[in-house]
Amino acid sequence: MIPLAEAQERVLAGCGVLAEITAPVDDARGLVTTETVVAPELVPPFDNTAMDGFAVRSADVADAPATLAVEGTIAAGVPPDITVGAGQAARIMTGAVIPPGADAVVMVELTEVSADGAAVTVAQSVPAGNHIRRAGEDLSIGQTVFGPGEVLTPGHLGVLTSLGMYRVRVRPKARVGVMSTGDELVEGPQALELGQIRDSNRHTLLALVAEAGCEPVDLGSMTDDEAEIAAGIRAGVEKCDALLTSGGVSMGDYDYVKKVLDEIGDMSWMQVAIKPAKPLAFGLVDGTPVFGLPGNPVSSMVSFELFARPGLRKMMGHSPGAWHRQPVLGRAAGPLRRRPDGKTHFARVRVEYADGQYQVTSAGGQGSHQLSAMAAADALAVLPDGEGLAIGDPVPLLILR
Template sequence: MIPLTDVRARILGAVTALEPQPVVLADALGLATAEDLIASEPVPPFANTAMDGYAVRAVDTAGADGGEPVRLRVVGELPAGRSPAGLTVGAGEAIRIMTGAPVPAGADAIVMVEVTERDGDDGVRVMQKAAPGDHVRAAGGDLEAGQAVFPARTVLTPAHLGVLASLDHQEVLAHPRARVGVLSTGDELVESGPLAPGQIRDANRPMLLALVAETGAEPVDLGIAADDEAGITATLEGAVSRCDAVITSGGVSVGDYDYVKAALDRMAALDWWQVAIKPAKPLAFGVVDGTPVFGLPGNPVSSHVSYELFARPAILQQMSHPCRFRQEVTAVAEHEMRRKADGKLHLDRARVRYEQGHYFVTRTGAQQSNVLSAMAAANGLALLPDGDGAAEGDDVTVMLLDSPCDH
């Protein structure tokens, strides 16, 4: 058996990043930038008000400090989106202004509407002294022209996209979303409907397609392939030509019919590993015409765990994400988590909660590799090294499945 870390290193050593390309902003969420981004102009582009109120000269409000209001003459109104051209605040004057509007010439402060009262058609009573700069957002207060905005390999969140839109970036140079084909194999699998004797419904493909989408890649449904070497070969050859990565499930365990193995071996020299983990011990991997191909186990929990450990990091590396691995935390075992020594790292399906500064972990149910309901109930994988497992109260390392990658 080969240690988990060695297998991961060999896979990631064979996977290269996809070539960057211009991507329209609407499609860039979750992608990694391929270059440093520099502000070409200031944001905001002009000084503007952070509040509804009145643009004033702060010096004209000094008298309001003693408790008596100051009356100023209102000489105009300035809503957001209107040019301030032709509007000037002179001595003893004010301009009614709305949030986001540019600060007019002559004004150096904004008085909030809440501390004013209208006084006739052309006046306002200011009841609180203003200081220069009050409620004024300076030009370039967010970003200055020439300032570094985001470095290369920044994974774009909604806030990043908003910043880029404010700088008029209609597209961004980024590593594209990997197209990942997912194929289930086996004569026993059916898509839906009543089951004949010996048949089961295909759970792996919908699950793996969803995992690919959750990773931020583009899932490509390759369907179900019957146990036929020529048919599997044709499907895989087509998939390799149009996908950036291909994932199969089934046909990699010792004793399985060799249709998948024969088809993959015909296309390229793949490695067939027995990884020192449970579940997900069997794994096939190779690069076919530049496309990584993963042969995952057929048992659904094993398939899910194998994706998390091997396929997800590789796909994220293809998309040039700086973080490829799930966050791991130390949690307190809420009950015994016993196991038998067998030379493997066990990854038990577990539920993690955080309370009063500590993580706590408990198993979610039966740990057999076919019990997908325990995987569905889990939000983590408890990593139990070879040995007897953990006693109640012991510290256990847990990989969080509901947190983003952090390393």
């Protein structure tokens, strides 16, 4: 067996970063920037009011209450055709341009308009600049907005469009193909015959790929036929950036996937000192990373979390600190037992945040075939070799959701 860190290093070394693209901002959420974005214009582009009210000269209301003549109304989106002089005011709507002469805005709640609308009484004095958003207050011309390596959120996309920038250079989503093989696999709700199982791994992995920010590509299920499997893998690596298979990666197994990958790829077959997900295959087929994950459902999911997800995130340009889920510390609220076997165990657990820390309990059966416990889990508890943990013991956690 090899240590977990060594296996992860082998995988990451084989996952190259994808070439940058220029993407429309509406397609860029979650992608990673490859450029330094510099503001080409001011945000906001002009002095404007933060709320509905009256634009005034602050000196005219210094001894409030004060009554001023209303010279007109300034709506948002319309250049002002009013100049505010001594003893005058202009009704103004949120976002509208501050008219010449005015240096403050009085919110409407502090005013009372005469019956004929010709005058307004201001109840309180306001300082110069009151409720005015200055041009360039958010961003100035030439200011660095954000740099390369930034994961674009909805807020980032709003900033870009506020600057008139509708395309951005990023790393693309990785297109990740997922395929299943096996004569025993069945797709659909029909009754199973003896020896058949439903193809759950493919659907699970497609969902995990999407959750990781990649573009999942369903390559379907194939029978145990070498020619069909070889053609499927070659077709997959031609149109995808990475490929996932599940099953047939244990040492000594005779499996058509293993045989084909050995013939057409440069593969490494590993036994990792972890449970579940001990067997792992990783390598390149025509330069494309191929992950051979274990066939047991829980092992497949844990292997994806520990190996495939970090590799795919590296490919999409995420920083090294974001390749892996970062562990947080919890405390066992119930016993988490295991037996010494020279491996690190990843127990499926539920977590509840209480009294300033995560309280951890088992999510159910810990067999690698018991997918229901994985579905119930909020996290993986990292259990070092030994007898496990007693109530109250600290435990590192990889939070899954």
